[in-house]
Amino acid sequence: AEAARQCESRGRPLVTLAYAQSLDGCISARPGQDTAISGPQSQRMTHELRAQHDAILVGIGTLLADDPRLNVRLVTGANPQPVILDSYLRTPVRARLLQGQRKPWIVASQDAPQADRRALQAAGAQLVFLPPEDKGRLPLPELLRTLAGMGINSLMVEGGAQGISSFLQSRLVDQVVLTIAPRFLSGYHALEGSNPALLPRLESWESRRYGDDLVLFGRSSWETLETTPVEAR
Numbered sequence: 001a002e003a004a005r006q007c008e009s010r011g012r013p014l015v016t017l018a019y020a021q022s023l024d025g026c027i028s029a030r031p032g033q034d035t036a037i038s039g040p041q042s043q044r045m046t047h048e049l050r051a052q053h054d055a056i057l058v059g060i061g062t063l064l065a066d067d068p069r070l071n072v073r074l075v076t077g078a079n080p081q082p083v084i085l086d087s088y089l090r091t092p093v094r095a096r097l098l099q100g101q102r103k104p105w106i107v108a109s110q111d112a113p114q115a116d117r118r119a120l121q122a123a124g125a126q127l128v129f130l131p132p133e134d135k136g137r138l139p140l141p142e143l144l145r146t147l148a149g150m151g152i153n154s155l156m157v158e159g160g161a162q163g164i165s166s167f168l169q170s171r172l173v174d175q176v177v178l179t180i181a182p183r184f185l186s187g188y189h190a191l192e193g194s195n196p197a198l199l200p201r202l203e204s205w206e207s208r209r210y211g212d213d214l215v216l217f218g219r220s221s222w223e224t225l226e227t228t229p230v231e232a233r
Contacts, residue, residue: 011145011148012141012144012145012147012148012172013054013055013144013147013148013152013153013154013155014153014154014155014174014175015144015155015157015167015172015173015174015175016049016053016154016155016156016157016173016174016175016176016177017157017164017167017168017173017175017176017177017220018046018049018156018157018158018176018177018178018179019158019159019164019178019179019190020037020038020042020046020178020179020180020181020213021037021178021179021180021181021190022037022180022181022183022184022185022187023180023181023182023183023184024184024185024186024189025189025190025191026184026185026186026187026188026189026190027159027160027161027164027187027188027189027190028065028160028185028187028188029185029187029188030187030188031061031161031188032061032064032065033065033188034065034066035185035187037179037181037183037185038179038181038213039181039210039211039212039213040211041210041211041213042179042181042210042211042213042215043074044074044075044210045179045210045215046177046179047072047073047074047075047077048075048077049156049177050070050071050072050077050079050080050156051072051075051076051077051078051079051080052077052154053080053154053155053156054080054081054151054152054153054154054155055080055081055082055083055105055147055152055154055155055156056070056080056081056082056083056155056156056157056158057082057083057084057085057155057156057157057158057163058070058083058084058085058157058158058159058160058163059084059085059086059159059160059162059163060084060085060086060087060090060091061160061161061162062158062159062160062163063084063086063091063095063097064090064092065160067095067096068096068097068158069096069097069100070082070097070104070158071100071102079100079101079102080156081102081104081105081152082097082100082102082103082104082105083104083105083106083107083147083155084097084104084105084106084107085107085138085143085163086106086107086108087108087109087112087132087136087137087138088108088109088112088113088116088136089106089108089112089113089116089117089120089127090116091104091106091120091125093119093120093122093123098120098123098124098125103124103125103126104125104126105125105126105127105128105150106120106125106126106127106128107128107129107130107138107143107146108127108128108129108130108138109129109130109131109132109136109138110129110130110131110132111132112127112129128146128150130142130143130146137166140166140167140170140172141170141172144172157173159190161188161189161190161191161192164190164191165190165191165192165193165194168191168194168198168199168200168220169194169195169198169199171198171200171220171222173200173220174219174220175217175218175219175220176202176216176217176218176219176220177215177216177217178215178216179210179213179214179215180213180214180215180216181212181213182212182213182214200220200221200222201220201221201223202216202218202219202220202221203218203219203220203221204218204219205217205218205219206218
């Protein structure tokens with residue numbers, strides 16, 4: 001509740017980062033491949049989280065790889081508003097998100113192709129345009145302010161890798177729910193190429209076991225950690 005009040009005072013939603021990884025930090029076997037990682041009990045927990053948030057966000061890479069529905073199916077609860085980060089409107093008009101009752105909001109660059117705009121709007125998507133940054137990336141702080149203006153007070157970010165890394169390095173994650181499956185993938189890492197100096201630690205964290213999976217819950221903190229070298233023994 002306190003974190004939500006702080007976010008409201010900053011003019012943006014509370015952001016929860018939630019994703020599953022292997023023991024070696026991989027979120028898929030390779031980029032662009034849908035890889036089942038978490039078990040049924042932790043998946044149910046994820047759907048409970050979805051029902052507790054106003055909106056849920058993924059990037060276009062995740063949409064193209066997984067074709068997700070981003071709704072609440074494994075528990076009873078309201079569906080969050082789907083939000084897709086898609087700078088150049090690559091979302092297929094046949095995506096499952098466009099077949100659901102709650103049509104997605106697609107956040108795109110202001111210079112996205114006109115033809116794709118018309119096709120997606122005809123399919124029911126609501127388009128939100130933002131000025132692009134370097135390499136066409138969308139400005140996350142402005143995105144969150146825009147979502148707040150559209151009535152979103154809590155946002156669940158489910159990935160993929162670029163979204164996970166960008167939200168963390170931009171210091172826009174308030175709390176983290178990390179599912180760790182007891183397996184190795186030797187595949188695509190969630191924080192591939194991220195600057196470790198920009199990443200937080202978890203504070204006031206707790207862990208729970210869901211089936212075979214371990215889930216960590218905690219608040220993000222970017223306070224500088226003092227480390228002392230350990231002498232070799």
